Amino acid sequence: xxxxxxxxxxxxxxxxxxxxxxxxxxxxxxxxxxxxxxxxxxxxxxxxxxxxxxxxxxxxxxxxxxxxxxxxxxxxxxxxxxxxxxxxxxxxxxxxxxxxxxxxxxxxxxxxxxxxxxxxxxxxxxxxxxxx
Numbered sequence: 001x002x003x004x005x006x007x008x009x010x011x012x013x014x015x016x017x018x019x020x021x022x023x024x025x026x027x028x029x030x031x032x033x034x035x036x037x038x039x040x041x042x043x044x045x046x047x048x049x050x051x052x053x054x055x056x057x058x059x060x061x062x063x064x065x066x067x068x069x070x071x072x073x074x075x076x077x078x079x080x081x082x083x084x085x086x087x088x089x090x091x092x093x094x095x096x097x098x099x100x101x102x103x104x105x106x107x108x109x110x111x112x113x114x115x116x117x118x119x120x121x122x123x124x125x126x127x128x129x130x131x132x
Contacts, residue, residue: 009091012069013042014118016094019061020046024053027102027129030118031111041091043114045107045121047099047130051082057096058085065089099130 013030020028025046034041048054058079065071075088083101087094095107108121122129 009041010117012065012071012089013044013092015069016044016061016065016092017046017118019064020044020057020096023057023060024048025057025096026131027099027122028119029108029116029121031114032117033111033114036111036114040088040093042093042117043107043111044092044094045097045102046095047097047102049099051098054085054096054098055079055082058087058094061094061096062087 028046031043073087077086
């Protein structure tokens with residue numbers, strides 16, 4: 001990944017979001033960052049119930065993209081601890097967070113100007129966001 005067309009990056013980001021949903025990820029949203037930064041085109045945000053769930057989501061996404069698209073992440077961060085795993089595919093960066101970590105860092109607020117192209121950003125101030 002990296003340097004491909006925005007259409008391919010968008011397709012891949014939506015595929016990642018659907019893969020996360022397949023494994024019971026929640027709070028899933030794809031943000032289009034193309035007008036806001038030049039280090040990536042799309043963020044995929046999602047959450048898992050525990051560090052084990054976060055790691056399982058990361059493994060499933062990475063393995064499926066490698067098998068189905070022959071795409072391997074450029075960098076992986078946070079896997080050892082599982083509170084926040086980042087899979088960097090260049091034009092698509094995947095953030096998989098435990099709910100507490102997501103509420104603390106508020107990536108939704110930091111990137112609030114980015115259009116949501118898939119899914120919906122949860123209202124992190126409402127404790128019930130974890131149930132959706």
